[in-house]
Amino acid sequence: MPPDVLATARLRLRTAHPDDADFYLALVNDPGFLEHIGDRGIRTREDAVQALLDGPIAMQEVRGHSLYVVELKETGAPVGMCGLIKRETLDGVDIGYAYLAPYCGRGYAYEAGMAVLAHAPALGLKRVLAITSPNNLASNALLRKMGMRFERFVHLVPGDAGSNLYSLDF
Numbered sequence: 001m002p003p004d005v006l007a008t009a010r011l012r013l014r015t016a017h018p019d020d021a022d023f024y025l026a027l028v029n030d031p032g033f034l035e036h037i038g039d040r041g042i043r044t045r046e047d048a049v050q051a052l053l054d055g056p057i058a059m060q061e062v063r064g065h066s067l068y069v070v071e072l073k074e075t076g077a078p079v080g081m082c083g084l085i086k087r088e089t090l091d092g093v094d095i096g097y098a099y100l101a102p103y104c105g106r107g108y109a110y111e112a113g114m115a116v117l118a119h120a121p122a123l124g125l126k127r128v129l130a131i132t133s134p135n136n137l138a139s140n141a142l143l144r145k146m147g148m149r150f151e152r153f154v155h156l157v158p159g160d161a162g163s164n165l166y167s168l169d170f
Contacts, residue, residue: 006068006115008112008115009073010073010108011071011073011112012070012071012072012076013069013071013112013115013116014068014069015060015068015069016052016060016066016069016081017057018049018052018053020052020078022045022048024042024048024051024052024081025044025047025048026100027080027081028042028048028098029042030098030101032098032104033098036133036139037098056083063086065083065093066083066084067082067085068083068116070082070099070108070112079099079100079103079108080097080098080099080103080108080112081096081097081099082096082097082109082113083095083097084123084128087156089156089157090129090131091129092128092167093120093127094128094131095116095128096130097109109142110142110145113146120170121170125170126170127167127169127170128167128170129165129166130148130165130166130167130168131154131165132163132164132166133163133164134153134163134164140164143166144166147168148166148168149167150166151165152165153165
């Protein structure tokens with residue numbers, strides 16, 4: 001099992017592994033993920049393994065940070081992902097997160113997000129960004145609760161619906 005990267009009172013954040021494919025497949029096809037993040041076209045376990053290898057696993061190897069699997073300490077059950085991502089469409093590193101529906105509204109996103117933000121300076125980051133769709137009220141509120149400041153509305157690629165851009169300086 002991959003080592004823990006961060007831990008909180010209730011959660012363990014660890015690097016992703018190909019064995020997380022079943023969890024990842026469920027996450028990226030969760031109705032909330034599809035509505036607020038988008039359809040990644042991942043429909044099979046094999047697709048999920050490849051997406052993990054090309055995404056968080058590769059980013060961890062190259063950058064030393066990525067989206068981490070968030071697990072409950074008590075049971076080891078994966079409940080979501082949270083971490084730092086470098087997207088080609090943003091000028092900086094941003095915090096990203098997604099949780100399975102049964103685990104939303106329990107404070108896990110805030111708890112994991114605060115741990116990730118607290119860890120960012122140790123990675124040499126002086127600023128962290130975040131993006132979310134304007135109609136994702138819960139995510140917009142969460143980012144503000146985590147101390148992030150709304151900067152502006154942005155279009156990451158031509159023709160997209162647009163996103164709210166937030167930032168936090170250390």
